[in-house]
Amino acid sequence: MSDNTPIDTDAPLTNFNNCHVGIVRRLKALDELPALLEPAARARQIAEQSLEFFREAIFEHHLEEERELFPAVIASAQTGDELQRVKALAQRLTDEHRAIEKLWKSLEKGLKQVAKGHGTELDISDLHRLVTEYQAHAHFEETEFLPLSEKILGRNSNHMAALGLSLHMRHAKPVNAYI
Template identity: 85%
Template sequence: MNAAPPVVDTAAPISNFNNCHVGIVKRLKALDELPALLEPAARARQIAEESLEFFREAIFEHHLEEERELFPAVIASAQAGDELTRVKAMAKRLTDEHRAVEALWKQLEKGLKPVAKGHSTNLDVSELHRLVTEYQAHASFEESEFLPLAEQILSRNSNHMAALGMSLHMRHVKSVNAYV
């Protein structure tokens, strides 16, 4: 769409130059804002890129490790009755939370990929806040309730703690050797 040529005041040609500067100065003021915006934009790209990598490589793997190693070890070592019932309920809750957080992540991942590449996106900010809030609550419950109980249960028999440690060690050795 072509803009109409500016009207030239032939009686006062100097004012024509004056009026041109108004638009130029306005555009330059906007351009002057650019440096302040570049750093936050670069930080947004960096956070998105690192989060995409971290979530897949660390958080999903962490959940898998808890579900394959920690939860079964604690359940197997728990005393029959109330303790076993409590541990099973906690492990189920934590596993359900893992799936919920992972599902939220998969929704958000689509919106984060363009951010990581410096493109605009339709990132659902409310879902991003929900993910952060839900994961913080999950981690808090696990650290304040489940892990102390797990340590108490597994510490009753040094062989159980050693078996968990060996299992985790072997899993990590296999993971490292897969990349060698």
Template identity: 80%
Template sequence: MNTAVDTDAPLNNFSNCHSGILKRLNALDELPALLEPAARARQIAEQSLEFFREAIFEHHLEEERELFPAVIASAKPGEELERVKAMTKRLTEEHRMVEALWKRLEKGLKQVAKGQSTDLDIGEVQRLVTEYTAHAAYEEAEFLPLSEVTLGRNSNHMAALGLSLHMRHVKPVAAYI
């Protein structure tokens, strides 16, 4: 039995395999451009996690424990007091809403910070940014100017608020006996 050997057959195994290899290499070539944005996403998520817990939650707490009661106590009875109460109620409700949004996002942000895949709700991230931006704008444009007028009528009220805030930020010093 003399069967003819197809001398081209071994080359057929090699001739078309390069197209698949080149396709994968072209995809790999995209990787460097994607690494920088991925690293930036991890960094932003990590910094946001730290900042939100340490700064924003603390900021809300200080406003609600120190600033809002001081302004309410210093407001003139009647229309001004009612306006201040309505403003502090609105701002407090906005604090809770933003904090609830944050809590829904926190798990996904932790995954991003670790470089893990996540189902982070981008719409909720944008909503958090939009809501907080509006909250800050209202507080800066409406509440804080009124607070300055209200507390400014009595320098003792402003000084008491300043001292109270200062004491919250001073680390206790251990007494040596």
């Protein structure tokens, strides 16, 4: 019995052509990779720098304010309304420090994963909340507390000098007498 079905002589070439369509589609996707690597590298860099900066600068900044600035202003404030206002402002700022630090700690693990280039379940809403809350905190401190502090400490140049010396001593590197 003979099969009279004509042989499609173009079929093998069509198969090769269809293969190329898939290969070209994959190559176009591969060609997008360089554009995606730069933002990924930038994400790792930002996460790594933020981890370092928050621990070394922001936590330290909060500590300095709470140990040096707030007590100096409270000690120099005039008894009565001014002292009560300064205490309330210092307490508010301290409470904000704790809230910001707590929020940071909730993000830290995810940021470490991003810094390593690993996928993560970083809570984006918390990250935005951290940025927004810190900006509001800094604005309040710069517009309310620091001008008042300058007024209070500026009444007595010795108080401002004492604060400056105290901050200098905290940042000074220890000198080894045997070097």
